Amino acid sequence: MARLALKRLLAAIPTLFGAIVVVFFVVQLIPGDPVRVMLGENASAAEVEEVRTALGLNDPLPVQFLRFAGRYATGDLGVSIFSRQPVAGEIAQRLAPTVQLALGGVLVAIVLGVPMGVLAAARRGTLVDHLCLGASTLGVTVPNFLIGILLSFAFASKLGWFPTLGAGTGGFWSTLNALVLPSLTLGLAGMALVARMTRSAMIEALGEDYVRTANAKGLSQRRVVYWHALRNAAIPIVTIVGLNFGHLLGGTVVVELIFARPGLGKLLLDALLARDYPVVQGVCFLIAVLFILVNLIVDLLQPLLDPRVQP
Amino acid sequence: MTTPAPLLSVRDLTVEFRRDRSWLRALHGVSFDVFEGETVGVVGESGSGKSVTVQSLMGLLPARSSRLAAGSAVFAGRDILRLPRRELRRIRGKDIAMVFQDPMSSLNPVFTVGYQIAEAIREHNPGLSRETLRERTLAVLSRVELPHPAQAFSTFPFQFSGGMRQRAMIAMAIANAPRLLIADEPTTALDVTIQAQVMQVLQQARGTGSAMLLITHDMGLVAEATDRVIVMYAGRVIETGTTAEVFAAPRHPYTRGLLASRPKLAAAGGRLTPIPGSPPNIASLPGGCAFHPRCALHERHRDPICVDTVPALLPREGAGLVACHLTHLLGSAQREMETT
Numbered sequence: 001m002a003r004l005a006l007k008r009l010l011a012a013i014p015t016l017f018g019a020i021v022v023v024f025f026v027v028q029l030i031p032g033d034p035v036r037v038m039l040g041e042n043a044s045a046a047e048v049e050e051v052r053t054a055l056g057l058n059d060p061l062p063v064q065f066l067r068f069a070g071r072y073a074t075g076d077l078g079v080s081i082f083s084r085q086p087v088a089g090e091i092a093q094r095l096a097p098t099v100q101l102a103l104g105g106v107l108v109a110i111v112l113g114v115p116m117g118v119l120a121a122a123r124r125g126t127l128v129d130h131l132c133l134g135a136s137t138l139g140v141t142v143p144n145f146l147i148g149i150l151l152s153f154a155f156a157s158k159l160g161w162f163p164t165l166g167a168g169t170g171g172f173w174s175t176l177n178a179l180v181l182p183s184l185t186l187g188l189a190g191m192a193l194v195a196r197m198t199r200s201a202m203i204e205a206l207g208e209d210y211v212r213t214a215n216a217k218g219l220s221q222r223r224v225v226y227w228h229a230l231r232n233a234a235i236p237i238v239t240i241v242g243l244n245f246g247h248l249l250g251g252t253v254v255v256e257l258i259f260a261r262p263g264l265g266k267l268l269l270d271a272l273l274a275r276d277y278p279v280v281q282g283v284c285f286l287i288a289v290l291f292i293l294v295n296l297i298v299d300l301l302q303p304l305l306d307p308r309v310q311p
Numbered sequence: 312m313t314t315p316a317p318l319l320s321v322r323d324l325t326v327e328f329r330r331d332r333s334w335l336r337a338l339h340g341v342s343f344d345v346f347e348g349e350t351v352g353v354v355g356e357s358g359s360g361k362s363v364t365v366q367s368l369m370g371l372l373p374a375r376s377s378r379l380a381a382g383s384a385v386f387a388g389r390d391i392l393r394l395p396r397r398e399l400r401r402i403r404g405k406d407i408a409m410v411f412q413d414p415m416s417s418l419n420p421v422f423t424v425g426y427q428i429a430e431a432i433r434e435h436n437p438g439l440s441r442e443t444l445r446e447r448t449l450a451v452l453s454r455v456e457l458p459h460p461a462q463a464f465s466t467f468p469f470q471f472s473g474g475m476r477q478r479a480m481i482a483m484a485i486a487n488a489p490r491l492l493i494a495d496e497p498t499t500a501l502d503v504t505i506q507a508q509v510m511q512v513l514q515q516a517r518g519t520g521s522a523m524l525l526i527t528h529d530m531g532l533v534a535e536a537t538d539r540v541i542v543m544y545a546g547r548v549i550e551t552g553t554t555a556e557v558f559a560a561p562r563h564p565y566t567r568g569l570l571a572s573r574p575k576l577a578a579a580g581g582r583l584t585p586i587p588g589s590p591p592n593i594a595s596l597p598g599g600c601a602f603h604p605r606c607a608l609h610e611r612h613r614d615p616i617c618v619d620t621v622p623a624l625l626p627r628e629g630a631g632l633v634a635c636h637l638t639h640l641l642g643s644a645q646r647e648m649e650t651t
Contacts (some may be wrong), residue, residue, distance in 0.1 A: 034500050125375065209416035212371055216411075217431045217483070218404035221396075307421060307467045 001303070006300050012292050017069075023281045024068050028061070030275075037275045038081050068189055079272075085280035090267065091152065095286075098252055098263035101186060102290075104179050105248050108187025110241065114230075116191070116229035117198020120223050124203060132195060139192025148185035148258040155181060160180045165260040182259045186251050190244055197240045201233035208232070217247035235306050242298030246291045317344035318522050319368075319491055326367050329375075335593050337363050338507045338546045339471050340382065345491065350523045352537035352554065353529065354569065356590045360546040361526045365493045367392070369398050369409060387490070405435040410485035410513070414498040420469040424479045425464030428452070431486050448486070451610035454516045456484040467500075474505040480510055485516050492517050495526045497592035510536060525528075534558055545591050545601035548624060554629020562641060564608045564634040600636065608637045 005271070035051050052058050056067060071078065072230035077087035113136075120132035156164040162181050205211065207231050214228040260266075264283055271279035303309045322339040327334040337597060338360050346349050353361045360609060366372050367389065368384050383390045391402060411417040419427060429448045439447070443466070452579040453461035455478040468476055471599040477497065484492060497513060514536065517523060525537055533540055533554060540557050542550040542565065561567040568586035588605035603609045603617040616636045627633040635641075 013496070049415040168601055209411060209413060213409075213411060213417045213480075213483075215371055215420070216403055216409045218400045218402070218434050219430070221398065228419055232419070259556075308469050 001300075004303065005296075005300055008296050009301060010298060011305065016289070016294055019285055019292075020069050020072050021065075023284045023288070024065055026284075027277050027281055032275065034081070034275060042153065057079045071308070077282040078284070080279050081276045083273055086309035087278050090279060091282055092284055094267045095266050098256070098265060100175070101180055101182050101255065101261065101263060102245070102248055104183025105190060105251070106241065106245065108183050109190030109244075110249075112187070112196025113191040113197050114237065115159075116195040118202055118225065118230060120133050120195065120199045121202030121206060126175050129199075133201070136192035136195040139188045139195075143190075144185050144189055145254050145258060146253055147188055148182070151181050151185055152258065166262075178261075180278050183260060185258070186248060188222075190241075190248055193244055194241060198233060198237055201236045202229055205229040205233045223298050236301070238298060238301055238305060244296055245294040249287050249290060315346065316386065317558065318347045318381075318523075319345040320385045321364075322368065322383050322385075323366070324364065325380040326363055326372070326377060326382075327380050328338050330375050330594065334378065334380075336380070336515055336546065337377075338367070339594055341543070341546070341548055343548060343551060345522050345524055347490075348519060348522055349538045350525060350536055351462060352540040353526045353543060354528060354532035354533055354540060355543035356528060356591065358545075358590045359543040361528075361543055362545075363496055365409070365495055365524060365526055365545070367615075369407065369493070370396075371521035377613075401435070402458065404431050404489075405487045406489055407491045408482050408487065409492065410477070410484045410494040410497045413500045414473060414480045415468070415500070415504070417480060418476060420468055423465050423467055424482075425449075425452070425466075428479070428483045431483050437485050445540070451482045451486045454485065455512050456516075456547075457482070460495070473501050474509055477501060477509050481509075481513050481516055485518075485521075489520070490498045491519050492521050492523045493526070494523060496528070497614070498529070498532065499527070499597060506532075520557055525640070530569055546593060547601065547621075547634065548632075550627070550631065551624075551637070552629055552633075556631060558628040562627040562631070562638045563635045564637075564641065565602050565604045567583065567641070568607075600634075608635075608640060612637060613641065 003281070015067065033048070035048050035055070037059065039048060039051060056064060059067075075088065077091070078092055079085065080087055083090065106119065107282060120129045123129050142203050152164055155161050163178050165177060182191075202225075206225070210232075211229055213225060214224045219228070252263060253269060255261070256263045258266035268275075268283040271283065321340045321344070322336050325336065328335050329335075333531070341360065341364055343351070353364065355361050363372070366388075367377075369381065370391075379392055382392065386390045386407065389398075391399060391407075394402070418424070420561050422430075423583040425445075425448050429444050429452060430446055432451075433444055449460045449464060452463050457463045457475060457478050463471075463475075463479070468479070471479065477500075481497075484494075489529055494513060498509055501509055510532065513523075523530070527533060537554045540552065540554045541548055542557070542563065550557065550566045552562075552563065557566060558570065561570055565586070568584075571584045572586055584606055591601055591604075597604050597618075599616070599618040599620055600606070600609075600622050606617070609617045614637060620636070622634040622636045624632040624634045629640065
């Protein structure tokens with residue numbers, strides 16, 4: 001297990017390097033001069049030139065890149081052009097609401113999606129199955145900004161059960177309360193996907209010979225379905241949830257905007273609009289790191305779920 | 312002397328499968344008995360209804376695409392085809408247990424062998440302590456002669472060879488000392504070299520207390536292992552009797568064909584004798600006797616009764632039954648065959 005973890009960690013290094021390359025060069029492609037943005041329209045050409053040289057922006061791209069990669073390798077993500085604060089610090093402040101939101105979304109996707117898929121598979125071809133399929137089609141096709149606005153309108157504005165905006169006032173219950181609607185908004189699309197995946201994995205598992213054996217042993221239907229079959233179906237489900245996590249992280253940007261949560265997505269969006277490139281680069285890099293981390297966890301879960309995968 | 316009541320008495324078992332919007336009949340009134348402690352072989356080609364018969368007894372046929380059209384199966388005084396699910400569960404794995412054909416796919420790949428056997432024991436003996444459960448599982452594992460039972464306990468099925476997997480399957484089936492053991496082609500998926508070993512383990516491990524219904528198409532296995540034999544063709548029983556009598560003097564042309572098609576050591580190098588044609592499709596069974604298009608007797612005598620009327624199962628010489636209109640003509644045919 002430890003060996004597998006080490007192997008996967010080492011394998012993550014090239015991926016991280018790739019993320020640094022992309023983050024660096026994508027910003028080079030954005031038209032406009034960051035120094036011009038920084039100093040404003042009234043700065044003289046000489047001033048601009050001076051700052052450019054000071055920041056090393058006149059050096060050849062490969063030199064700039066090596067310097068950039070070197071900084072990232074030591075954990076220095078640069079300084080925000082606007083707040084003049086270290087990017088790492090800005091991200092650290094905004095990380096918690098986003099991680100909470102992402103975990104909330106995954107939880108919604110799993111807690112609602114898996115039972116729905118199992119139910120649909122166990123009652124295949126019946127009304128229950130069709131309802132589950134219909135609901136999951138709706139979940140995939142309706143964009144999350146619409147779901148967010150509808151949920152916010154119904155449960156926050158009309159019923160007043162949850163706050164419309166923000167990430168709570170700090171306490172545990174307040175944080176949790178403020179997390180419900182955004183998590184639902186983020187998780188419903190994931191739920192639909194997980195439900196579909198679970199349904200097909202369960203239909204396959206329920207047709208296997210070992211399910212017949214479990215029935216022949218005299219086990220209860222519940223035990224056959226939720227233990228013998230689901231335990232096998234969990235293998236593809238976990239993989240899908242992991243792969244879908246990146247999609248989910250992207251979704252946090254929209255959801256944080258709708259519910260005005262002070263998270264990474266909000267930070268990224270503000271930075272993009274203000275052309276605060278170091279912050280944009282830092283947030284993108286961090287999202288890549290989170291994605292790699294989740295994939296690592298999924299990889300490490302495989303041998304625990306499936307004994308045939310050698311650790 | 313009065314005959315004892317049979318342990319299992321199947322009468323007129325008729326099962327249908329859904330295809331598109333119609334129901335196809337896979338079993339046409341199958342009847343047979345299994346007595347306490349005996350081994351009964353059920354033989355026939357693929358599609359003859361052997362597996363459907365035993366799976367319907369265990370309630371393992373897919374509920375949505377199959378149905379019981381008629382019949383009963385009285386086991387220890389109760390009709391197991393009409394038991395509520397909960398009651399049937401108490402019988403499954405305890406009074407009637409089953410060994411399946413392919414031990415690779417029949418064992419759950421994500422649980423250890425020990426866990427799967429212990430689960431079968433615990434289900435029917437709730438309240439056993441962990442230690443007792445483990446001890447009983449280890450005892451069962453050593454009864455199927457798995458070397459190092461303690462090691463086998465925590466092994467996953469994929470780490471076993473085919474023969475060892477089937478031993479584990481047998482261990483699971485005999486764990487609760489069932490009164491009837493159903494073995495559905497228990498050696499078909501195994502290497503020829505270990506088939507005999509596994510069969511021996513199956514015979515020894517079940518002990519004298521349980522009866523066995525052995526489904527197979529291996530006539531050699533039937534000869535070695537069974538007391539009585541039931542021959543099935545196209546969803547019907549066409550001949551029954553003691554194994555010795557049926558093998559010595561088969562009274563149905565199909566049984567005779569099955570016996571003649573066995574590879575024989577004495578005739579090494581000679582050609583095998585196949586039954587001409589192929590098993591019929593249950594969607595379009597021939598009228599009358601379903602075997603008549605492939606039957607050598609019918610070919611010779613061309614009796615229209617074979618095409619028009621389904622033959623009834625009638626007493627044959629000895630202790631069995633046979634369903635053939637022309638069985639009385641078979642004696643001479645046998646001499647004919649032996650002289651050629």
